Amino acid sequence: MAAASQRKPATLQFFLSAFVVLWLIAAAFPFIWTLWGSFKVELDFFSISDWTNAITGERTQTTHGSPFTDAGYYGAWIQEEFWRNVLNTTLVCIFVVATSLTIGTLGGYALSRSGYKYVFWLLIIALIFRAMPPITLVSGYLPVFFDWNVWGFLPTAIIVLVAINQPFTLWMLHSFFEGIPKELDESAKVDGCTQFQAFRQVIIPVMWPGVVTTGLFSFLLAYNDFAVTSMVLAEQNRTMVPAIAAFLGTTYTEGNVMFAVAAVVSATAPLFILVMFFQRQIVSGLTAGAVKG
């Protein structure tokens, strides 16, 4: 819309810019505010007397001798051992992303290379599975997990998250592989490769952009999950999100809200960095589904 004939009158441009600024404030300000406030004491972040205390850190000054304090972070990471939860989340994310990409790539590639009718039905079933709220599936797992004594461990949660991830991974990778010309692996097969060799030698080298995008969304699903991890993991194996939820129960009574604030900021930071580096892939992943329908 950059054509000269489309140039907008100044007032309209002003209103549009003002609207964008308003939205930016709504989108970004809560994060900045919470990041700033996480270095204060509770009486500043939740100030009864004067809200500007949260900016200047008046009480923090009197308590800790400086307008900034890492007491919240110390309390969360060391005292409440939040580092364990961070470690668990790291493990869960690495294994979920690696596994679901491995099996999802094979499946998505195979579906994109065969024109059978039932492939469509497989994709439809995957779409239905994608719509199932994870929490309803969890109530199906629990009795079995209790019976088999596998409840509470990280591998259990990892396998469940991989499976819940599959429908989405399959859809994304399927539509991505559709975009890679069939002639590539066809010609490799003519030269005497088996299907798997063709996949390994010809497709794997060119599939990374799609795999990275899909992997990002797998990562987000594993990282952000609450329903599965909070129900399937035992207390000592909790990942970050259920740990934060558990903080809420204890901190409101003990007055350690700042621990939860620090934990929340710690959990947001990796996502922040992720968006910074992979903004383009995230946007393309979000729109890929829309364009394909």
Place this chain on the structure above:
Amino acid sequence: MKHKTLFWFFLPTGLAMLIFIAAPIVSVVMQSVFLPHEAVFVEVENCGPFGCKTETTIDQEATALLKKEAPLGRFAGLEVYFDRGHLAVSEVAEAWRTSDGLGEFFGELRDLPFYRAMAFTLTYTFVCTPLLIILGFAIAVAVNSLHRHLKGLVIFFSLLPMIVTPLVGSLILFWMIDSRGILGNFISYLANDPDLSLKASTPLVWISLIVYGIWSSAPFAFVVFYAGLQTVPQDTLESAQIDGATRWQQIRFVVIPYIMPLVTFVALIQLMDNFRVLEPIIGFNAEAHATSLSWIVLNDLGGETRQLGAAATTSVLTLLGVAILLSPVLVRTWRDFRGRT
């Protein structure tokens, strides 16, 4: 690709989905129609190996035998579905008979947990979805008019509310609207009521949850619409302009019809996602004022008394709701498929 090769390639992912998605759905349905074996306990008392004694013990043998005969538990049919915790058929009928007027009837329904959750879930779903589409579209149009160097920056910050963990995002907002937080302070200043607390009144809690819902999902609509706007054919816009269409008319009669398929796409995805609303209720600590179907399941599953049967029944009802919301998507996909072949 041969059927056999396809089979081996698809096996791992197919197996994962079969075991961890398809099987649990079956398991949930089974759990919802069979009551667990605690019921055996009562029957053992009746048949009376310790007949005259008043003490109550579990007859291990009989329990084991019954368990062996009926490993799924006691068949209860739709009993759990109709009890007070779920569809509450008799309570609804009672309310219908005794209450004068619809207002009182709905008032009584609101005391039943399932209908209370349903009321919030549906309100949340059907209020959030249209509003976030409108907001997302407005942002997309506004951002599209910016200088291209600014666009990347705006998109970066816009993605944050959507990317961030839902529980974390809702906590961040919740702490701000706390009566001692910055927004809570500001709102009570605006309302000129120092004791105003957003957490205390049901309508205000609902509104803040819906605001969270819009805030966290509008970026998705924005990104999709923004991508759509890049592909609007310029010549159509120009000819509309030559024909004397105003800016608003161009949007109304060229842009909106062009991106209508995207609007449908966003609406369908968001209806399904909003229907499973769970994390904001926990983050906002709002279960006293608002519950959702997912929250009931979580609540039944967690805690000391894991009420698996009750949770399974609510899960099945939730799945039915999802199925209803999903059916238009399926019809659409089917039509696309038919159109392509």
